[in-house]
Amino acid sequence: MTHFSFKSMVSTLCQKSAVGLASAVWLVLAGGTALLSTDVLAEGNRVTFPDLDKLIHYTTVRRGNAVEHMLTTREAIDAAKKGQPFPNGTHFVLVDHRDGKLSRYFVMQKGAGWGQDYDARRRTGDWQFQWFLTDQKSINPSENTARCQSCHEPRKDDEFLYTFSELRSFDPAATPSK
Numbered sequence: 001m002t003h004f005s006f007k008s009m010v011s012t013l014c015q016k017s018a019v020g021l022a023s024a025v026w027l028v029l030a031g032g033t034a035l036l037s038t039d040v041l042a043e044g045n046r047v048t049f050p051d052l053d054k055l056i057h058y059t060t061v062r063r064g065n066a067v068e069h070m071l072t073t074r075e076a077i078d079a080a081k082k083g084q085p086f087p088n089g090t091h092f093v094l095v096d097h098r099d100g101k102l103s104r105y106f107v108m109q110k111g112a113g114w115g116q117d118y119d120a121r122r123r124t125g126d127w128q129f130q131w132f133l134t135d136q137k138s139i140n141p142s143e144n145t146a147r148c149q150s151c152h153e154p155r156k157d158d159e160f161l162y163t164f165s166e167l168r169s170f171d172p173a174a175t176p177s178k
């Protein structure tokens, strides 16, 4: 529970501080957070990198030189089809390729009460977001994941997902095009 109270202290401090002070406080506290958690943290959240072999590739989005493979769990696919909420612990991964090369992983993960880590204006249900580098461990330290949340927030009726309808219509017996 130390982790919980420490995290809320971090977010309270950051919200209350002026921008310059917030980043100074953040630099000091970020080190402490890393010591208290086994997760890899840059922006101090709970998202972990999932075991990709356990996830299912349910759709692909192509735009310009980018190819994005969307992955999630079998349980999440079942829940979407039944119109039930996603189980806690669910991961969604956007595996991003640029010019045919793996470039980064965008990960969303849901956990019980995780929305409480954020101010109500920023909150996206119980989902948290993270940008992982290709080593599947390091986080992009300059990303503020509030940006992820603000762009996914308008999708709240679809569980904060952009590819919710693709997920619901995905046939697990079929392999999506790569």
Ligand code: HEC
Pocket (backbone or CB within 6 Å): 061, 068, 070, 092, 093, 094, 106, 107, 108, 129, 130, 131, 143, 145, 147, 148, 149, 151, 152, 160, 161, 162, 163, 164
């Ligand atoms: C400017 C808007 C925007 C921002 C910022 C954004 N996303 Fe998304 N995200 C999208 C869109 C749109 C899609 C659907 C795929 C596409 O069209 O490229 C998507 C898809 C995803 C998916 C696949 C599941 C889904 O929602 O369909 C994940 C996971 C994801 N984003 C995570 C992230 C993370 C993590 C960040 C921040 C590092 C982030 N996103 C920032 C718009 C955004």
